[in-house]
Each structure stands twice: as structure tokens, then as C-alpha cells.
Amino acid sequence: MVCPNRYDWKRLEQFATAIFVRAGVSTRDAETVARSLVHADLRGVHSHGLARMPVYVERISGGLIDFSKAPVILRKAGATAVVDGMNHLGAVVGEAALQTAIEIAGKNGTAIVGVRCSNHFGACSYYAEQAIQKGMILFVMSNAPQTMAPTGGIRPFFGSNPIAAGIPAGSAPPFLLDMATTVAARGKIALARKKGEAIPKGWAIDERGRDTTDPAEALRGALLPIGGAKGYGIAMFVDILCGLLAGAGYGPGVHSLYDNDEHPQNVGHFFWALQIESFMPLPLFQQRMDQYIQQIKAEPKAEGREEILIPGEWEWRTAKERQVSGVPLPDTVVCELAALGSTWGVELEDARIQ
Structure with missing residues (x-):
């Protein structure tokens, strides 16, 4: 059917x-x-x-999005670069930054690219997957509009600030970790509201700081970080790199994708690419990754589990x-x-x- x-x-x-x-x-x-x-x-x-x-x-x-100007490289020094997204569509900006990182890493073995003046750029995995296909390791992260309260607070200050890592393997699936630093991405809660579904307890708090399973209350309140204060620390780290260091908005300076008809988002991203060939031949690394993944999958399994999966x-x-x-x-x-x-x-x- x-x-x-x-x-x-x-x-x-x-x-x-x-x-x-x-x-x-x-x-x-x-x-x-x-x-x-x-x-x-x-x-x-x-x-x-x-x-x-x-x-x-x-x-x-x-x-509120300007697609008349292409993203530009503001400065390039050694293995680093800063890209101004010119308020273009986020995926276009992210693609430009990724290609810059891949080009620099191809010459230097590594590359770090900061991005400012961007917009929501989709799933981090989109960029990590492309780097994997080029035989590179990629760390990519982005800050986001306020959804997460700092530990001990009740008002959103940080975004869900996602972070991803992509690492190629050989015949095995690649390692591709893509996660928000909140327990759940805001988009999942917004989707639950559209579908009229409750959210699990522990995802968010309401405006008074109380646990809630109501997605509407959660969107008015704040999302919770993964691992409590540890997730809060990671979200702050992402905001420092993507916002402060890249020259983009940070904290309350990253404007909302929704309910905002006045301000460009000014999102910041951060790309770090590593050329595997600078460490060892790519086929050898892929072979080692395959063996490593096979060892993990051969580990004893919990009751009721048929298989151990790797991230992604x-x-x-x-x-x-x-x-x-x-x-x-x-x-x-x-x-x-x-x-x-x-x-x-x-x-x-x-x-x-x-």
C-alpha cells in the first residue's frame, strides 16, 4: 500500500x-x-x-533576506577566513563557507572559517555530509535565536546552537553527529504544536520555569540544555565562536526566524575542516574507521536491542x-x-x- x-x-x-x-x-x-x-x-x-x-x-x-549580493570573504590569513553572508539565504552562505573551508584545508591540511550576517542555514549535517564526500573531517556549528535559558535562569538567552561532526568511513556508514545543545531542537517543538501533539517532559519549561509538555507553553518559555549545566556550557561555547569571534550576532543579538518582520537574523556559523591525507592516506583511515565501527557493533547488546548504531x-x-x-x-x-x-x-x- x-x-x-x-x-x-x-x-x-x-x-x-x-x-x-x-x-x-x-x-x-x-x-x-x-x-x-x-x-x-x-x-x-x-x-x-x-x-x-x-x-x-x-x-x-x-x-528581510537579501539575495542580491553573493557572500564575500572579508579576510583570509593562513588557514583561516571570515565570510560575510551579506544577509543572503543561510544555505547559500553555508555553502560558500564550506567551499572556502574545503579549498583552504586542501592546501593547508586544515581550515577554520567564521561566518557572520547569515540566516537559518538548515541542518548542519548538510555541510558535514558534503565534506565527508570530499574525504575530509568537518566540525560545523551555528548559533541561533534565543530559545534556551542559562542554567539557573528562566528566560531564553541562547539558541539551540547546534553542533555537528562528520567523519568518513569506508564501506561502513560515516560517523555523522548532528545535535542541538538543547534536549530537543525548537523546530521539533514547533512541529509538535502544528500536529497537536504533546512533547516529552524534560524538553522545556514554561514562562515561570516549570516543566511543561505543552509545545505552545514551551515556545513561550524556554528550552532546556542537554546534560543540564554541561549543555549550557557547550551552547555558550558555540555562541562565542559563531557570534563573538565570527562578528555575528550573539545571545539576544541573534534575531528570530519567526514572528520577526523587522530585523535580519545576523546568525553566525563556524566551520573547521581537516584534511585526512595530512595525517595518513585516506584509504588507510577509512579501513581503520571500518574496523573501529565493526568493533563497536560487536559489543554485547542490551536486552531487547538487536543492533548498536553509530551516530548518524x-x-x-x-x-x-x-x-x-x-x-x-x-x-x-x-x-x-x-x-x-x-x-x-x-x-x-x-x-x-x-
Whole structure:
């Protein structure tokens, strides 16, 4: 039986690209943003997928994103660079920073690139996966609008401030850790609100600092950091690198993607690339990674567990399966995308698998 809301991933990219182009974005940049969004849906991370597209288009239409100027390298010194995103679409800025990091690391063995004046750039895994395909290790992080309270506080100060690490293997799936520094990403809570679902206890607090399972209360309150004060410390570290060091907004200076029709976001990102060939031949490293992963998987398993997975493996498998069988989209996302397509004269039904 075919799922009624299952869509061909390539046609979803075409659908998203067509809308961005009609909104005025160049075809090349539109394709980049579309790929980044569908990448998340393929991996089962719907909070960072096409569910974000309506607000992207809304901010484009409101003049809050400037796609008339390409991102520029402000300075380059040794193995470091600073990229000004020029308030372009976040995925376009992130792609420019990634390519800069890969180029520098190819010459120097490593590269660190700070990014300022950007916007929401999608899932960090989108960039880590590309670096993996180039035989490189990538650490990538981003700050974000206020959602997390510092430990001991009740008012949001930090964003969910995600951090990711991608490391290639050989025949085994790559190591790809992509995580928010909050217990859950804000996008997951927003998606739960759209679907009318409760959230687990321990994800967030309400405006008075009390635990809540109501996503609406959580969005008015604050998200909780992973591991208590440890997650708070990691979120602050990310904000220092992406905000203060890169010259972007930080803390309250990173403006919201939603409910904000006045200010550009001024998000900051941070890319650190390592060329494996600077340490050892890539095939040898990949062989060692395969052996390492096999050892982990051979460890004794907990009762009821059939397999030990490595970070990112479930998402990797999900993407492989969905490239063949199609991407299932939540009903709420389908309704929003269909309405958006109707506004811009692009038919979502063309992407549905019959």
C-alpha cells in the first residue's frame, strides 16, 4: 500500500526550487536551498526540512533576506577566513563557507572559517555530509535565536546552537553527529504544536520555569540544555565562536526566524575542516574507521536491542530508503506546502508518488 503523503525527493527539490525562483532567487541559489531542505526530510529530520520553507519565502517577500549580493570573504590569513553572508539565504552562505573551508584545508591540511550576517542555514549535517564526500573531517556549528535559558535562569538567552561532526568511513556508514545543545531542537517543538501533539517532559519549561509538555507553553518559555549545566556550557561555547569571534550576532543579538518582520537574523556559523591525507592516506583511515565501527557493533547488546548504531546511521539508512521509496511528509507540512505552491503557481501534487 502506498503512503498517501509520500513524495519523490528529486521532484520535491524541483518544487522548492521553482518557488524560490519565482520569489526572485537565482536558479543556482534556489537549488542550493532546496537541496538543504530536502536533505533533512530524507534523513527523517522534518523539523529542518521543507517545514521551514514557508517562513523562508515569507522573509524573502518581506525584504528581510537579501539575495542580491553573493557572500564575500572579508579576510583570509593562513588557514583561516571570515565570510560575510551579506544577509543572503543561510544555505547559500553555508555553502560558500564550506567551499572556502574545503579549498583552504586542501592546501593547508586544515581550515577554520567564521561566518557572520547569515540566516537559518538548515541542518548542519548538510555541510558535514558534503565534506565527508570530499574525504575530509568537518566540525560545523551555528548559533541561533534565543530559545534556551542559562542554567539557573528562566528566560531564553541562547539558541539551540547546534553542533555537528562528520567523519568518513569506508564501506561502513560515516560517523555523522548532528545535535542541538538543547534536549530537543525548537523546530521539533514547533512541529509538535502544528500536529497537536504533546512533547516529552524534560524538553522545556514554561514562562515561570516549570516543566511543561505543552509545545505552545514551551515556545513561550524556554528550552532546556542537554546534560543540564554541561549543555549550557557547550551552547555558550558555540555562541562565542559563531557570534563573538565570527562578528555575528550573539545571545539576544541573534534575531528570530519567526514572528520577526523587522530585523535580519545576523546568525553566525563556524566551520573547521581537516584534511585526512595530512595525517595518513585516506584509504588507510577509512579501513581503520571500518574496523573501529565493526568493533563497536560487536559489543554485547542490551536486552531487547538487536543492533548498536553509530551516530548518524539511522538517518543515513533512512535517506537511502527514502531515495527509493519516497519521502513521507506530515499532513500539516503537506497542507502548508500545497498552499505555498498554490500562491506561487507550483503544484505539489506533481511530486507525489502515485
